[in-house]
Amino acid sequence: MLTLMQAVYIEQPGGPNALVHGERPEPTPAAGEVLVRVAFAGVNFIDTYHRSGLYALPLPAILGSEGAGTVEAVGDGVTGFAPGDRVAYANARGSYAALHSVPAAMLVHVPEAVSLDIAAAVMLQGMTAHYLTHSTVALASGQTCLIHAAAGGTGRLMVQMATLRGARVIATAGSAEKVALTLGDGASAAIDYGMQDFVAEVKRLTDGHGVDVVYDGVGQATFLKGLDCLRPRGTMVIFGNASGPIAPFDPLMLSAKGSLYVTRPTLATYIARRDELDWRARDLFTWIAAGTLKVRVVKVYPLADAAQAHADLAARKTTGKLLLAIA
C-alpha cells in the first residue's frame, strides 16, 4: 500500500508560488541508501534555481538540497549507519519532505555537541565556504580576498573561514545593515555595492594593487567589474548566479587584465571523495562546538511556508541561514 508523507514539490518551474505543499509517496531506501526522517531542511539559493528552472529537474520534483534528522531505515549494503543515528547531508535533492532517501556516501554523523537545526544550517553553505577557502584557493595570511554578498548565508561563513585562515577580507553587501554585519563577522573592510563603486573602493583599500582572490556568488551583476579588482595573476572564483547567469566572455580579456585565472567550482566535486566530505564536515562541527564558527540561523519557517522562505531569499531580505522545520 502506498503511504504518503508531507513534502514541498514543483510540478512546473516558476516563482515561489510554484512550490506546492502537499503529499507525496514515502520513499523506500534502495541499496546503498539511508532513509532519513528529516527534522530540518536548509533553504539555499540553489533551491530557487531548481524552482525557477535555471537548473532543470525531471518533474515533479521535491525540492531541497540539505537536511538533518534521524535514520529511519537503511537499504541493502549500508554499513556505518543504523536507525536512530543523528545524520546530516548536503547536495542530495529532496529534503523538503518528512522522509528522504539519501545515498549513504553523502551522509555524515552529527556529533552530540551540535543540534540538528545547526547541522542542517551548515552542511551546504558551510562545506561550500570550506572548499572555497581551503581548496579552490587555500587562503593564507598575507593574502587579501574580496567576498561578494558577504552578509548572505554562504558569505557570512566564508568571511569567518577566510579570517580563520589569516587572510584579509574585503566584503561587499547590499545595505548599511548588511555591511555592519559582515564587519562583525571579521571583514576588515566592507563596501555597500549598491551605493559605492566597489572597484574604486577595492583599489583604494589595496593601494592600487588589487586582491589575490575574488569570490563571486552574485554573477551577472558583479563578474566583469570583479576582474578589475584582481592583482595580476589573481583568481576569480565564480560560484553562483544570484543576480543571473554570466554571459559568455572572450578569454583574451583575461590576458589583457593581467593573466588572470577564472574557475567555476561546485560543491559536488569537492565532497565527491569520502575523505574530503568527512574532513569538511568534521572541521565545521569542531569549530561550531568550540564556538569558533558562528552559524547565523535568521529564521525557521514551517515546511508549509517554503514559498515565503524562497520569496524572502530572492528579495535579498535575509542575512544568514533560513531553515524549514518539518514537524
Ligand code: NDP
Ligand atoms: P545568500 O543568502 O547569499 O543570498 C543571496 C544574496 O545574493 C542576497 O542576500 C544578496 O545579498 C545577493 N544578491 C545580489 N544580487 C542579487 C539579486 N539580483 N537577487 C538576489 N540576491 C542577490 O544565498 P546562498 O548563501 O544560498 O547562496 C549564495 C550564492 O552561492 C548563490 O549564488 C549560490 O548559488 C551560490 N552557491 C554555490 C555553491 C557552489 O558550490 N558553487 C554552493 C552554495 C551556494 P546583497 O543584498 O548583500 O547583495
